[in-house]
Amino acid sequence: MSVLIDLFTLMAVGSGLLFFLAGTIGLLRFPDALSRLHALTKADNLGLGLIVLGLMPQAGSALGALKLLVIWLLALFAGAVASQMIARLVQGGRGCGRG
Amino acid sequence: MTGASLFGLAACVLIGLGLYGVLAHAAPLRRVLSFNLLGAGVFLLFGVAARRGAAAGLPGDPVPQALVITGIVVAFAATALALMLLRRLTALRAAERAADGLRDDPKGR
Amino acid sequence: MGMATTTGPLLVLAVVVPVIGMLALLVMPFLGIRRPATVALAVVAVGVAIASAIGIDLVRSKEAIVYVVGGWAPPLGLQLRADGLSGVMMAMAALVIAAVALYARPQFDMAEDAPGGRRAFAFWSLLMGLWSALNLVFLGEDLFNLFVALELLTFAAVPLVCLDGKAETIEAALRYLVFALIGSALYLLGTAILYGQYGTLDIGTLHGRASANLATHAAIALMIGGLMAKAALFPLHLWLPPAHAGAPAPASAVLSALVVKAPFFIILRLWFDVLPEPPSEAAARVLALLGAAAILVCSVVALRQRRLKLMIAYSTVAQIGYLFLMFILIEPGVAPWTTIGWTGGMLQLISHALAKAAMFLAAGLIAEALGHDRIADLAGAGRTVPVSVFAFGLAGLSLMGLPPSGGFIAKLLLLNAAILSGAWWVAIVISVGGLLAAAYVARVLKRAMAAPATAIETRAVAREREWPALGLALCAVALGFVPLQPLDMLAIGRGALP
Amino acid sequence: MRAGMMNASLDAVLVVTLLAVALFSVLARQARAAVIGFIAFGLLLALAWVRLGAVDVALTEAAIGALTAPLLLGASAFAGTEKPASPPLRLALAALCALIAGTLAVIVLAAPEPAPSLAMQAVAPLGALDLGNAVTAVLLAYRALDTLLETVVVLLALIGIWSLAHDENWRDAPASPAAPSPPLDLLARVLPPVGLVVAMHLLWVGADAPGGKFQAATLIAAMGLLLMMAGLTPPPALGDARLRALVVAGPAVFLAIGLAGFLFPGSFLAYPDGWAKPLIIVIEMALTVSIALMLLLMLLGPGARKPSA
Structure with a gap:
């Protein structure tokens, strides 16, 4: 049983890391800010989700697993808002959007 | 080499880097950044002393850990004051330049 | 050690009362007070009383006053300690701050929301913070506690530099802050090393535990290096002249007279109270050489200044140089406080504080009366603000080292110590420095006493505003009547740390 | 043994990345790049503190790092050309x-x-103080004077920043950092309650577990900044008497309890037997409010002219 759980963790965290790798390559290689942002958010949200998913069975308690989940949700939320703001800044041109 | 001495060496490198940055950069913002690196290195040295002094069931000596917390807050206050001075200075200099431009002084600096 | 005397609580109050004043300034509406100056002057009165009480107790008991904070004895807890040296420093600080407060009152006597209220509020709050910091520097026995004191001092002193809000002064303040922060970081670095070696930061405990090895020497060297930047020892002085010259006169007086002395005081503590054995001759020579360079170079630069306040600021850097000559004049193997080199250095510190504060205050009124501080156009100052020009001249006596003045005794003692220890070059530097000081002071006095070629426009200055500067200058002169031998006061409580 | 190897390699990777980011921050050509490098550095540094067994410090570092970031990013526009x-x-x-x-x-x-090490000496009185976290005991009992004066340092920095205003509007509200947008609005409505709960938790457990007033205060300040950036709350006027009272409350309560120690049990900043924990909690709560406010006000800067439009 514990071997199975470990295997699950390994696979989930491994694929999560792959997403991070892809996102990072995108950040470095894509030409403009918007597509970089696209690569980063997509990859990081999924990547972090997979890592959290993989770590949840290892947390040792239901509360610990819940904390991990909350971390992911908060990161997702903050990441979404931040990238939206950056995108606005890039697209809306400078000066607009400043109340 | 123990984990603590690895971080100790990292602290030494950070102190060297921060000191170099503070002395080699002339732009105030870069100096403030470097000062923070220097500070981080010094705090880490306290942290290493704390880690090495772990005893009584604690993961580290609490005295240097508490000193670092105090130090971090003071360093933040210093950073804030420096950046606000910089902001005001930039604004005043911009106003001065604008006034110079308006005067249209051919010999203006 | 550790024996609490009945006057111990006074040490806490010396640090805490100015803080109470600072907090009160923020909530004056609740206290029914309108003017910050009212609160500040009340605190000054109490603070002077505390400093006097501590001084009287020291003289009477001939023993250091010790206070263990919260009952937590070092090395876990903190301890405050006043010996004769700290008692003298505290009295000096109280005297200068009282004079500065009396001087500044008419200038900063408005309510917070009145025109000029920003400057008044900031000046008095920062002055309170600064005083608390100075007292803690003089009383602190724990190296990290002293770090907090140095930070308090920095955060109070830097905004004082740019109270007028002009771009040049803000630039000077920023540069001052950067230098001060580098100094703090180096000081803290040494503290971290010492804690890693000895597991304590209490000076008394360290004195027993510290052994002469690479770590101890490197730590002390880094700390002294950082403190040198804060004390503006040549060649780390570049921040000082614009900062001290750009501040309002009462702020300049405090900065030049007191603030740069605090890091020097901590250097003394490290040198004599922490270092495990007589410090190396080479290190002492380096400090003395830098001091000598400060005296010669900055006196010449002062001579070439066009602005009065900048000239006084450069003179500060030069006069700080004398303090660092001390290290080479104290022969190893004897208790330092029984030597004339130590007494000379301390007298130089105190008489410079009084004289320099007097000079800046006088210069402030001269500039106010004439509307400028260009040295070339000072003619007529002697008629407009005669008391201030007289005070400037009296203070100048002390800087030059002419009798009767504290500076004369100080320089004479240093000169004797130099000759006795065979350091001829130090004797020459002291004499040349005195001549250069005479030249830059005389240059100002000559212009100020001259009659103006054409009628000049002056602003009247209330006579009573000139008294504080004169009072300080007279105190600097009065120091000239102390006997020419090691002072008992400076040795009180020093036996405890052999 | 295997776990030891793992930890060692984890430490090695952490240290190498930490130093690489620091090097990048010092050497970067552009100021903005240096700032971003420094922010990444701060995050890694918090991890390093966890690895050094200093969770209290790690929390402080992460929280203060989060407050420093907007300050630095804002200032990267003023990078000089020196x-x-x-x-x-x-x-x-x-x-x-x-x-x-x-x-x-x-x-x-x-x-x-x-x-x-002072660990043994620091642990011995914990029972009498009724505290479980030795770091809190150092900050609020053994070296309480340092902590008291450190809040005064922060207060002086704040007064210094306030003094940078123009004469006519130094008691007015600072310039608003508002840059409203629908997602930010949403974030600013959802996050602050969560942040406040976490802050209260950090403050409450601080007596016995990692956490305490600084960490809680920083979090509250960040929530305040978020509200102002979303345009939901305007910055307060700096001359406001109630605001000033809240700023002063923390140091004043700390000082008052410290002075009361003169009378009972007879020493400045000493707590009477059995009263240590409740008094420390009172001090921590008052300090949390004041420090949170001071940090937020420092980020907002000096008073400014109200926008004319």
Whole structure:
């Protein structure tokens, strides 16, 4: 049983890391800010989700697993808002959007 | 080499880097950044002393850990004051330049 | 050690009362007070009383006053300690701050929301913070506690530099802050090393535990290096002249007279109270050489200044140089406080504080009366603000080292110590420095006493505003009547740390 | 053994990344790049503190780092055009700094064994104080004077920042950092309650577990900044008497309890038997409010003219 759980963790965290790798390559290689942002958010949200998913069975308690989940949700939320703001800044041109 | 001495060496490198940055950069913002690196290195040295002094069931000596917390807050206050001075200075200099431009002084600096 | 005397609580109050004043300034509406100056002057009165009480107790008991904070004895807890040296420093600080407060009152006597209220509020709050910091520097026995004191001092002193809000002064303040922060970081670095070696930061405990090895020497060297930047020892002085010259006169007086002395005081503590054995001759020579360079170079630069306040600021850097000559004049193997080199250095510190504060205050009124501080156009100052020009001249006596003045005794003692220890070059530097000081002071006095070629426009200055500067200058002169031998006061409580 | 190897390699990766980011921050050509490098550095540094067994410090570092970030990003617009030192001078400086770092490394590697420590002494009185977290005991009992004066340092910095205003509007509200947008609006409505709960938790457990007033205060300040950035709350006027009272409350309560110690049990900043924990909690709560406010006000800057439009 514990071997199975470990295997699950390994696979989930491994694929999560792959997403991070892809996102990072995108950040470095894509030409403009918007597509970089696209690569980063997509990859990081999924990547972090997979890592959290993989770590949840290892947390040792239901509360610990819940904390991990909350971390992911908060990161997702903050990441979404931040990238939206950056995108606005890039697209809306400078000066607009400043109340 | 123990984990603590690895971080100790990292602290030494950070102190060297921060000191170099503070002395080699002339732009105030870069100096403030470097000062923070220097500070981080010094705090880490306290942290290493704390880690090495772990005893009584604690993961580290609490005295240097508490000193670092105090130090971090003071360093933040210093950073804030420096950046606000910089902001005001930039604004005043911009106003001065604008006034110079308006005067249209051919010999203006 | 550790024996609490009945006057111990006074040490806490010396640090805490100015803080109470600072907090009160923020909530004056609740206290029914309108003017910050009212609160500040009340605190000054109490603070002077505390400093006097501590001084009287020291003289009477001939023993250091010790206070263990919260009952937590070092090395876990903190301890405050006043010996004769700290008692003298505290009295000096109280005297200068009282004079500065009396001087500044008419200038900063408005309510917070009145025109000029920003400057008044900031000046008095920062002055309170600064005083608390100075007292803690003089009383602190724990190296990290002293770090907090140095930070308090920095955060109070830097905004004082740019109270007028002009771009040049803000630039000077920023540069001052950067230098001060580098100094703090180096000081803290040494503290971290010492804690890693000895597991304590209490000076008394360290004195027993510290052994002469690479770590101890490197730590002390880094700390002294950082403190040198804060004390503006040549060649780390570049921040000082614009900062001290750009501040309002009462702020300049405090900065030049007191603030740069605090890091020097901590250097003394490290040198004599922490270092495990007589410090190396080479290190002492380096400090003395830098001091000598400060005296010669900055006196010449002062001579070439066009602005009065900048000239006084450069003179500060030069006069700080004398303090660092001390290290080479104290022969190893004897208790330092029984030597004339130590007494000379301390007298130089105190008489410079009084004289320099007097000079800046006088210069402030001269500039106010004439509307400028260009040295070339000072003619007529002697008629407009005669008391201030007289005070400037009296203070100048002390800087030059002419009798009767504290500076004369100080320089004479240093000169004797130099000759006795065979350091001829130090004797020459002291004499040349005195001549250069005479030249830059005389240059100002000559212009100020001259009659103006054409009628000049002056602003009247209330006579009573000139008294504080004169009072300080007279105190600097009065120091000239102390006997020419090691002072008992400076040795009180020093036996405890052999 | 295997876990030891794992930890060692984890530490090694962390240290190498930490130093690489620091190097990038010092050497970057552009100021903004240097700032972003520094922010990443701060995050990694918090991890390093966890690895050093200093969770209290890690929390402080992460929280303060989050507050420093907007400050630095905002300031990267004022990066001066001053040229760095000339190449030969830079080389000399690099040699000097390398010498200092090398000396320090020798000292670190030759550190005394066993290391001196105050841990035993710090733990012994915990029972009498009724505290479980030794770091809190250091901050609020053994070295309470440091902590008290450190809040005064922060207050002085705030007064210094306030003094940078124009004469006519120094008691007005600082310039608003508002840059409203629908997602930010949403975030600012959802996050602050969560943040406040977490802050209260950090403050409450601080007596016995990692956490405490600084960490809680920083979190509250960040929530306040978020509300203002979303345009939901305007910055307060700096001359406001109630605001000033809240700023002063923390140090004033701390000082009052410290002075009361003179009377009972007879020493400044000492707590009467059995009263240590409740008094420390009162001090921590008052300090949390004041420090949160001071941090937020420092980020907002000096008073400014109200927008005319």
